[in-house]
Amino acid sequence: MDIKQIEHSSKGAFVIDVxxxxxxxxxxxxxxxxxxxxxxTDVSDxxxxxxxxxxxxxxxxxxxxMNHIKFYRCALLRELSLTNLQNFLMC
Numbered sequence: 001m002d003i004k005q006i007e008h009s010s011k012g013a014f015v016i017d018v019x020x021x022x023x024x025x026x027x028x029x030x031x032x033x034x035x036x037x038x039x040x041t042d043v044s045d046x047x048x049x050x051x052x053x054x055x056x057x058x059x060x061x062x063x064x065x066m067n068h069i070k071f072y073r074c075a076l077l078r079e080l081s082l083t084n085l086q087n088f089l090m091c
Contacts, residue, residue, distance in 0.1 A: 001016050001047075001050075001052060001055050002016065002017075003015065003016055003055060003056060003059045004016075004017065005059070005063065010029060010030040011027070011028070011029055011030070012027070012028050012029075012030070012036070013025050013026060013027040013028065014026045014056045014059045014060055014063075016047065016052055016055075016056070018046075021044075022044075023043070023044040023046055023047050023052070024042065024043040024044060024047055024052045024053070024056060025040070025041070025042055025056075026038060026040070026041045026042075026053075026056040026057070026060060027039055027040040027041075028060070028071070034068065034069050034070060035069065035070050035071070035072065036060075036064070036069055036070075036071045036072075037071070037072050037073070038060065038071060038072070038073040041053055041056065043056075
C-alpha cells in the first residue's frame with residue numbers, strides 16, 4: 001500500500017489513495033513542534049481486513065521516530081486493538 005503524508009500548517013494526515021478515491025486516512029494535529037495527536041482514523045470497506053489501519057499507524061511511528069516526535073492517540077485509535085504495536089508507540 002502506498003501511504004502518503006499530507007501536512008498543512010498545524011494539521012496533517014497519512015492517506016491511502018487509489019486513483020481519485022481516498023480509501024483510508026489517519027489525521028493528526030500538531031501540538032507544538034515535537035508532539036502530534038492522532039485524532040481520526042477511517043478505512044473504507046474496500047480495504048477492510050487488509051491491514052490498512054495498521055499500516056497507517058506504522059507510517060506514523062516511522063515519521064515520529066525519524067523526526068524525534070512523540071505522538072498521542074485519542075480513544076478512537078485505541079479501539080483498533082493495537083496492543084502488538086505498543087512497543088513501537090513513542091508516548
